[in-house]
Amino acid sequence: MMKRFSMTALAGFCAMTISGCSDNSVAPTAEVADQTTNQWIIDGQRDLANALNQQPINKPAKNVIFFIGDGMGITTQTAARILEGQLSGQDGEENLLSFETLPYTALVKTYTTNHQVSDSAGTATAYHTGVKTKSGVIGLSEFADYNVCDGQAEHEVTSLLKMAEDRGMATGLVSTARITHASPAAAYAHAASREWETDKDMLPADIEMGCVDIARQLIEFEHGDGVDVILGGGRRGFLPNTVADPEYPDQQGRREDGRDLVAQWQAAGGQFVWNEQQLRDAPQDQPLLGLFEPSHMQFEVDRPHDAGGEPSLTEMTATAISRLEDSEEGYYLFIEAGRIDHAHHYNNAYRALHDAVEMSRAVAQAMAMTSEQDTLIVVSADHSHSFALAGYPAKGNGVFDWVRGTDERGHPTNEVELAEDGQPYSMLGYTTGFMVPRDEAYGELDPSHPNFRQGARIPSRGEHHGGEDVVVMARGPMAHAFHGFVEQTFLYHAMAHALGFQQ
Ligand SMILES: [Zn+2]
Structure with a gap:
């Protein structure tokens, strides 16, 4: 019985191997029988066949969707993978997050030009512009001095988002953090300090010298027809300190210069929304600015208790894609799960991992709404944490x-x-x-x-942040460029190449 069973199993095993089996292969034994019928063997053969069948899509991408999990180091990915599996009733270890099923991966070196362990501004400048710089610096090369306005204009570097707008593509920015926070800011702004989110956060002398706060740079963005979809937190940076917040009437805006950037956006033909229902009701045909909290949006586990009702990262992802996908020239969409990082800074793994699981849902949404034949999806992190x-x-x-x-x-x-x-x-x-x-x-x-x-x-x-490598995962046109160990600037180069941008 045992012998006949093991012969059958071996025949099946031979059929599944790529190199084939010869007739004088090993004699069946109990040990071999146990191994050939073992689920790890069956799964391993399936995964091997899939790996060997993977064909690069060697043509330009029409669209790029670029996800960053802020602070999503490898330990965070492993723990979030287990959590997501356990939330669906499994042990958890066998689970894969949606983005862990993407076919191409590389490891990413995240240091900045002045720190072994980086911050989100230096790293964002690296992946948005292809140029590493000092920690804390937004959209300027390393030759700019941190927090010094004087001379910064000579060191500006341009981003994928700007290049996409200049070429007539549609563009979007999504973050659960303030939309003026470091990771999204480096897509559209130049600032010697990431802290310059509003005029209140700058020295009057620097404003007089001509340096402009990050919120204003977003609303006054001069490339193409401006960013088409902007969804995130950070409402206070766009409202004067004399104007009450729509969701929390006892709070005011943060701006001291009297500018109402929301009104400025609307006067230029854009729509503004600040809660989930308004987002769902917003007409499709105008640029959209959605700012859902005065500061950062809620952590995913706290979102159901939000006063005004907030969209999830998944809903913002779906909204952004649906508003961009009809663009004839294609689109570039940057999406950040911005608060994995914040929960880690509080030593609160619960909120960090639940936000990472929500990012897995958001990437699954993007995968479901796009075709790998025309859309490059890239998923990475800016840096890790001291998390074990x-x-x-x-x-x-x-x-x-x-x-x-x-x-x-x-x-x-x-x-x-x-x-x-x-x-x-x-x-x-x-x-x-x-x-x-x-x-x-x-x-x-x-x-x-x-x-x-x-x-x-x-x-x-x-x-604190952690300094070990993070992962980049990708599918779609030119995704096969992602392999080996790469500098963080490589993400920019691979995405720019996929879109056919000339350097
Ligand atoms: Zn951080």
């Missing part, structure tokens, strides 16, 4: 739970493991940031609570 996944939790351990291990036979015990100090521990942790005393009360905490903060090893005001 460690200990020896049993497979299927709740991603936010205390570590529960295995017994001497390798079977899960479902018992909480204790560290050398007699306290339980989470598999998620941080090198820097908020310290949680590991005293008697520690074991009484609920590590799965949304507000649980994984403790750090080194105290710091806000958890």
Whole structure:
């Protein structure tokens, strides 16, 4: 019985291998039978066949959709992958996030010209313009001095978004952070400091010298017909400090120069919306500015409690694509999951990972709405965090739970493991940031609570970024350019090439 079964299995195995089997291949044994009928073998053969059948799409892209998970390092991807799997009732480890199914990947070196561990401004300048620069600098080369207005104009570098507008393409910007925050800002602005989001954040002398705040640069963007779809947070930067916020009437705008940039946008023929219902009702035929919070938008897990009702990253992604996809000249769309980073800075893995899972949904939406024959989708991160996944939790351990291990036979015990100090521990942790005393009360905490903060090893005001490589994943025309280890500037070059832009 065993012999006949294993012969059958071997025949199937031979059929599936690419190099083929010869008739005098290994004699069937119990060991081979176990291996050939093993699910890991079957899955591995399927994945190998898919990998060998992958054909590059070697032609220009009509459209590019470029996603950045701010602070989405590899550990964040792994933990978010497990979380997403567990949310759908699996152990989690076998799951893949939507963007982890894209066929081409590379590892990305994220350092800036003056820091081993980078910030979001230097990295955004690298991937938007193809030029590495100093940390904190937006849309200027490394020869500009950080936070110095004088002379900055000589060091401006141009972005993919500007090139797309200059060529008559439709363009869009989406972020769950303030739309004037570093990652989107480097697509359209030049500023010696990422802090110059409004005039209030600049020295009067710098404004007199002619440096312009980031919010104004977005509304007064002079390339093509301006950005067609802008969705994100940061409303206060567009409203004067004499005007009440529409969602929170006890708050005012932030601008001190009296400019109402929302009114300026509307006067130029654009629509403005500030909540989810208005976004759904907005007519398709005018440029759209949607600003859904005075500062950053809500974390995904807090979004249902928002006063005015906010769209998710997935809904903003779908809205942006549907408004851009009829463009004859194609479109360039930049989308940022901007708050994975912020939750990590609070040592709060719960919100970071739920925002990463929402980014997976948003990329799935973009994949479903586009064809890989004409649309290049690129997904990456700007930098990592000091975030670790460690200990020896049993497979299927709740991603936010205390570590529960295995017994001497390798079977899960479902018992909480204790560290050398007699306290339980989470598999998620941080090198820097908020310290949680590991005293008697520690074991009484609920590590799965949304507000649980994984403790750090080194105290710091806000958890720090990490300096190891991040991943870039891609599908569509010229996606095969992404392989090996690349500088972050390479993302710009590969996307510009896919769109046929000449350097
Ligand atoms: Zn950060």
